[in-house]
Amino acid sequence: MxxxxxxxxxxxxxxxxxxxxxxxxxxxxxxxxxxxxxxxQVVAAKARQLHGLDAAAYSAALVQARALNMLSYINRAQVGHQVAMAHLVTLGSWASLGGTEARQLGTGNPPAYLIAMLFGADHGAAYLAASSASGMENLAAIHGSLAGAYAAHDRTVHDVLAAVQDEIVASVPQARLAAARAVLGQHYPESSNFDLSISDDNWEGYVRRYGARQILRPFIVEAANMYKFLGPRNHTASNPWVVQARCPWLRHELRRRGATELDASGRWQSLDTQSFHALRSNKWIGCYYREYPMGWGWIPPDRQASAGVPHVDDPPEDFSAQDFWRWVQQATQWDIVFGDANPLANSRAVAGRPSWPGRGLADYIDVGADGSRGEALRFAVRLQHPGPQGLTVVTHSAAATFFARPDPRQDGRHELPSLFHPYWQARLDSSVPSQSGSERRHE
Structure with a gap:
C-alpha cells in the first residue's frame, strides 16, 4: 500500500x-x-508582377511592330505618290500633244484626208478627233491645275511623309516605355510609381535612312511599269504601196512616239509626239523622209533638262523659204533616211516645254544591317516593385518584334525583313531568360 x-x-x-x-x-x-x-505572399507577389511585366513587355514590342508597319505603309505611300506624279506628267504631255495636234489639224498641215488615204480610216478618224482637244496647247491654262497637283504630291512626299517617318523613329523608345508603364498601371491600380528599365535593346541602328536611288527608285520604276498608260507609246504605220522607184522598199510613215521616264535625279518626265514622214527623193541625196509634225508635248524635270532624243533647240516655224533636207544637213545630225524618231516634233516640244518644279525622290527609311540579316528587334525589361514583408520584388522579362509573312510567297522564296511590307508582329522573347527575385528593402 x-x-x-x-x-x-x-x-x-x-x-x-x-x-x-x-x-x-x-x-x-x-x-x-x-x-x-x-x-x-512573396510567391504570389512575384507571380503577379511577372504576369504584369510580361504584358508590359509584349505591349512595348507591339508598339515597335506598329511603328515598323506604319513606316512600311509610308514607304508604300511614297511609291503611290510617285506613280501618281508619273501619271500627271503623262497627262500633261498628252494634253500638249492633243492641243498641238488640234492646231495642226486646223491649219491642214497635214490634212486629215491625206492621213486617212495613206494610213487608213482609223488613223484619219483619230486625227479628226484631235479637234476636241482644241485649246489644250495653251500651257498656262491646261497645265496650271496639273502642275499644281504635281507640286502638291511633291510637297507631301518631302515635307509630310519624310518628316513623319523621322518622328516615328525618334519617338519609338519613349512610346514603348509609356505603353509598358500604362499596362503596369492597369495591372497595379493601387500604384503609380514603377522602377522600370529597358536593356539589351537593339533599336538604335535597327532602322536607318537610305538614299532613294539605292532601292526605292527601281521599286518605283517596277510599280510604274504595271500601268500601260505609263509605258512606251511607240507605233509606226506605213502605207501599202510603192512611193519612190529609187527606194521601193520604203513607204510613207506615220510615227507615234512617247515615253514616261524617271531620270537619274529621280524626277519624272514625259514626251509625246506624232509626225507624218513623207517619203521624198531628189538627185542630190536620193530618198529621204520629210517630217510634218502633227502633235507634240514634253513635260521635263526642269527647264534645263535634256530631252534625250534627236532635236534642236530653235527649230524653224516652217520651211517655205528653205528645203527641209538642206536645213537638216546644215543645222542637225539627224538621219532622215533610216532614222525612226520624230526629231522636228521633238524640237517643237522642247521649244514649248513648261516648267513643273520638283525635288525628285525623297530618302526613305528601311531596316539596317541587323534587320536585313533577319534578326528580330529585341529588348529586355526589369521591374522593381515593393512587395510584402518589406521586400522589393525584382522581375525580368523580354520581348521581340519580328517580320513574318501571313502567307508564304507564291514563288516559294524566303523574304527578308523590310519596311515595304507591313508584316511586323510582336511576341515575348524566350531567348532572354526570364528571371525573378526579391531583395530586402534598405532604408
Missing amino acids: KSAARRRQACRRQQGQALVLGMLLAGVAAVALLRYFAVG
Whole structure:
C-alpha cells in the first residue's frame, strides 16, 4: 500500500510537463505557419508582377511592330505618290500633244484626208478627233491645275511623309516605355510609381535612312511599269504601196512616239509626239523622209533638262523659204533616211516645254544591317516593385518584334525583313531568360 501511494505522489509531481512540450511545439508550428504564409505572399507577389511585366513587355514590342508597319505603309505611300506624279506628267504631255495636234489639224498641215488615204480610216478618224482637244496647247491654262497637283504630291512626299517617318523613329523608345508603364498601371491600380528599365535593346541602328536611288527608285520604276498608260507609246504605220522607184522598199510613215521616264535625279518626265514622214527623193541625196509634225508635248524635270532624243533647240516655224533636207544637213545630225524618231516634233516640244518644279525622290527609311540579316528587334525589361514583408520584388522579362509573312510567297522564296511590307508582329522573347527575385528593402 505504501508503495502504491508513493507512485501516486510521483505521478502528481510530474503533471504539466507534457504541456510545456506541447506549447513549444505549438510555437514552432506557428512560426513555421507564419513563415510559409510570408513565402506564399512573396510567391504570389512575384507571380503577379511577372504576369504584369510580361504584358508590359509584349505591349512595348507591339508598339515597335506598329511603328515598323506604319513606316512600311509610308514607304508604300511614297511609291503611290510617285506613280501618281508619273501619271500627271503623262497627262500633261498628252494634253500638249492633243492641243498641238488640234492646231495642226486646223491649219491642214497635214490634212486629215491625206492621213486617212495613206494610213487608213482609223488613223484619219483619230486625227479628226484631235479637234476636241482644241485649246489644250495653251500651257498656262491646261497645265496650271496639273502642275499644281504635281507640286502638291511633291510637297507631301518631302515635307509630310519624310518628316513623319523621322518622328516615328525618334519617338519609338519613349512610346514603348509609356505603353509598358500604362499596362503596369492597369495591372497595379493601387500604384503609380514603377522602377522600370529597358536593356539589351537593339533599336538604335535597327532602322536607318537610305538614299532613294539605292532601292526605292527601281521599286518605283517596277510599280510604274504595271500601268500601260505609263509605258512606251511607240507605233509606226506605213502605207501599202510603192512611193519612190529609187527606194521601193520604203513607204510613207506615220510615227507615234512617247515615253514616261524617271531620270537619274529621280524626277519624272514625259514626251509625246506624232509626225507624218513623207517619203521624198531628189538627185542630190536620193530618198529621204520629210517630217510634218502633227502633235507634240514634253513635260521635263526642269527647264534645263535634256530631252534625250534627236532635236534642236530653235527649230524653224516652217520651211517655205528653205528645203527641209538642206536645213537638216546644215543645222542637225539627224538621219532622215533610216532614222525612226520624230526629231522636228521633238524640237517643237522642247521649244514649248513648261516648267513643273520638283525635288525628285525623297530618302526613305528601311531596316539596317541587323534587320536585313533577319534578326528580330529585341529588348529586355526589369521591374522593381515593393512587395510584402518589406521586400522589393525584382522581375525580368523580354520581348521581340519580328517580320513574318501571313502567307508564304507564291514563288516559294524566303523574304527578308523590310519596311515595304507591313508584316511586323510582336511576341515575348524566350531567348532572354526570364528571371525573378526579391531583395530586402534598405532604408
